Amino acid sequence: MGATKRTKIIDVLNASKVGEELTVKGWVRTFRNNQFIAINDGSTINNIQAVVDFNTTDENLLKRVTTGACISVVGEVVESMGKGQSVEIKVKSLEILGDADADKYPLQPKKHSLEFLREIAHLRVRTSTFSAIYRVRHAMIFAVHKFFTEKGFFNVHTPIITGSDAEGAGEMFAVTNLDLNNIPKNEEGKVDFKEDFFGKETNLTVSGQLEAETACMALSEVYTFGPTFRAENSNTSRHLAEFWMIEPEMAFYDIIDNMDLAEEFLKYLVTYALENCADDLAFLDKRSQDEDKQKPQQQRAEMSLMERLKFVVENEFVRLTYTEAIDILRNSNPNKKKKFKYLINEWGADLQSEHERYLVEKHFKKPVILRDYPRDIKAFYMRQNEDGKTVAAMDVLFPGIGEIIGGSQREERYDNLKSRIEEMGIPEKDLWWYLELRKFGTAPHSGFGLGFERLMLFVTGMGNIRDVIPFPRTPEHAEF
Ligand code: 4AD
Ligand code: MG
Numbered sequence: 001m002g003a004t005k006r007t008k009i010i011d012v013l014n015a016s017k018v019g020e021e022l023t024v025k026g027w028v029r030t031f032r033n034n035q036f037i038a039i040n041d042g043s044t045i046n047n048i049q050a051v052v053d054f055n056t057t058d059e060n061l062l063k064r065v066t067t068g069a070c071i072s073v074v075g076e077v078v079e080s081m082g083k084g085q086s087v088e089i090k091v092k093s094l095e096i097l098g099d100a101d102a103d104k105y106p107l108q109p110k111k112h113s114l115e116f117l118r119e120i121a122h123l124r125v126r127t128s129t130f131s132a133i134y135r136v137r138h139a140m141i142f143a144v145h146k147f148f149t150e151k152g153f154f155n156v157h158t159p160i161i162t163g164s165d166a167e168g169a170g171e172m173f174a175v176t177n178l179d180l181n182n183i184p185k186n187e188e189g190k191v192d193f194k195e196d197f198f199g200k201e202t203n204l205t206v207s208g209q210l211e212a213e214t215a216c217m218a219l220s221e222v223y224t225f226g227p228t229f230r231a232e233n234s235n236t237s238r239h240l241a242e243f244w245m246i247e248p249e250m251a252f253y254d255i256i257d258n259m260d261l262a263e264e265f266l267k268y269l270v271t272y273a274l275e276n277c278a279d280d281l282a283f284l285d286k287r288s289q290d291e292d293k294q295k296p297q298q299q300r301a302e303m304s305l306m307e308r309l310k311f312v313v314e315n316e317f318v319r320l321t322y323t324e325a326i327d328i329l330r331n332s333n334p335n336k337k338k339k340f341k342y343l344i345n346e347w348g349a350d351l352q353s354e355h356e357r358y359l360v361e362k363h364f365k366k367p368v369i370l371r372d373y374p375r376d377i378k379a380f381y382m383r384q385n386e387d388g389k390t391v392a393a394m395d396v397l398f399p400g401i402g403e404i405i406g407g408s409q410r411e412e413r414y415d416n417l418k419s420r421i422e423e424m425g426i427p428e429k430d431l432w433w434y435l436e437l438r439k440f441g442t443a444p445h446s447g448f449g450l451g452f453e454r455l456m457l458f459v460t461g462m463g464n465i466r467d468v469i470p471f472p473r474t475p476e477h478a479e480f
Helices: 009-014 059-063 114-119 128-150 209-219 255-276 278-293 305-314 322-330 353-364 414-423 432-436 452-460
Strands: 021-032 036-040 048-051 070-079 087-098 202-204 221-229 242-251 318-321 368-374 390-398 402-409 445-451
Touching: 009 021, 009 048, 009 087, 021 048, 021 087, 036 070, 128 221, 128 255, 128 278, 128 452, 202 221, 209 221, 209 242, 209 432, 209 445, 242 255, 242 452, 255 278, 255 305, 255 368, 255 390, 255 402, 255 445, 255 452, 278 305, 305 452, 318 322, 322 353, 322 368, 353 368, 353 390, 353 402, 390 445, 402 452, 414 432, 445 452
Parallel strands: 048 087, 318 368
Antiparallel strands: 021 036, 021 070, 036 048, 070 087, 221 242, 242 445, 368 390, 390 402, 402 445
C-alpha cells in the first residue's frame, strides 16, 4: 500500500495531467449527491473533486465517505464540466484509510466560530482558514531565513533555558526540577537553588538577544529565531505566553542602520507573501472582508488585507522621535476628549497600543518608526543618548497591531552599561559575561526583535494572535 505513488492535489490542479491515471490521498471536505467528493490534502487551499459512480461503487463504502474521513482514490484526470474547477478525478477505486464518525466529528461543512475552533486546535488545521495560516506561516519562516542568508547573516541558536532576564521585566517562567511539595530552603528561608538541577535559579528565556550579542561580536551580523516565553498576564489579542521571535544583531550598525534594516526586512517578508502565497492570501482576504461586513460601518477596516499588504510595501515608514509623538498624542482629539483609556499627560508616559494605533491608523496613515524613548521605560541594554533622558530605542508600529518590532542601538560603553545595571538593581552576577563583551573589543552595535506572530497577524489579516500559532499558550490555556 505504501508503495502506491501519491500525487499531491496541487500538482493535479496545476500541471496538465488530463488523461493520466493517478492516486490522490486526503481528507473529505464534502460529499454531495452521493457522487462528488471534495478532497483536500493540505498541499493547496483548493480541493480536488473526485467523482464516483454510485451505480458501480459499493454502497457501504460510500456511506463511510463523510466529512473528515481520510480516503485514497485512484482514477483518471478529466476535464471538469462543473463550475469551480478545471479538472476532476473520475474514480476507478476508492479506499477508506480512516473513518470519521459523522455524528461525532466536530467540523462540519459550515462556518464555525474562531472561539469554537480554538477548543479543537488539534482539528482546526483541517479547515481552509487554518490550513492557509499554517502554509503562510511556513512561507514566512522560510522567507526570514532567506532574507538573512542573502544578506550574509548567520543564524545562531540561543538558549531557551537561561539564568538572566534579558528584558528585566521579571515576567519569566521558572525552570526547575525541585520537588515542589518539598522545596529545599537555605538559611534565610528562601528557596535553595543550589539544590536545583542547574545549581542556580533558571527560567525560560524572554529573548535570545543577549546571547546573540556574543555571536555578533565575532560574526558581525547574526540572527536568532526561536521560541520566547513571557509570564505577563495580559489577556489581549496580541499577547502570547509562548511566541517566536526573530532577533538580528549587527556590529557596526547605529540606530539609523537598524531602522533601515527593520523596514527593509518587513517589506521583504510582505513581498514574499504576496508573491508566494497568492491562493492562501486571496482566501484570507475574502475571509476578512466577509468578517468585516458583519461589523458596524465605523469599525470596518479602511483597506482590505491585500491593500494593506501592498500599502506597506509601497510606502516609506514615517520616522519620528518619542518626544514628537507625545506632542501629537497630547494634542490629539481622543486625548482631549478623554477617549483614550490611558490619557497622555506628560513626557515619560509609556505608550499603549491605543496610542500606537492612533499614530499609525489615524494620524500618519502609514507604518511608523518611533525612536529615542525615555530611558526609564526601556530595557537596561539600550544606548544612552547625550540628553541624559532618552535611549536609542526604536519601535516599529503597524496598523491593526501597534508594536510589531522593538529594538535599539546597544550600550557598548562599559561604564555606562555597568552604572545602568546598578541603577536598575539587576544582579551583576547574572550578566558578568554580557559586561565582558564591553571590556574585550567592544563595538557599536544594534539589533531588534520581530514578534513572529505579530507579523503573522498582519500578513493573514486575522484579528487574534491565538489564531496564527498552531497551539496558543495564554493565561489558563495550555491544552494540546
Ligand atoms: O519589545 P520586545 O520586548 O523586545 C525584545 O525582546 C528585545 N530583546 C528585542 C531585541 O532587540 N532583540 O519584544 C520584541 C517583539 C515585540 O515588538 C512584539 O512584536 C513581540 O516581540 N512580542 C510579543 N509577541 C507576542 N506575545 C507577546 N507577549 C509579546 N511580547 C513581545
Ligand atoms: Mg517592546
